[in-house]
Amino acid sequence: MVVSSVDNYAFVSDKIDATLDQMSSLMETIFRLETRGYDTTDAKDRLDRLEKELVAWKQTRAAVDARI
Incomplete structure (x- = not known):
């Protein structure tokens, strides 16, 4: 199967x-x-x-965009 750009x-x-x-969704959960008064350390790490x-996906999209 050939996948196009x-x-x-x-x-x-x-x-x-x-x-x-x-x-x-996670930001809303953290706020709540x-x-x-709950500890949100793990959620903030996530x-x-x-x-x-997100940064990695955006870099990938830029690389794919350059090939189109």
């Missing part, structure tokens, strides 16, 4: 959208937990990992 771009764009959705993942 356009397909790769769409795949990476979907991954970016999914990561942004996860980050948004913090307002109730948010940091998601931010790094």
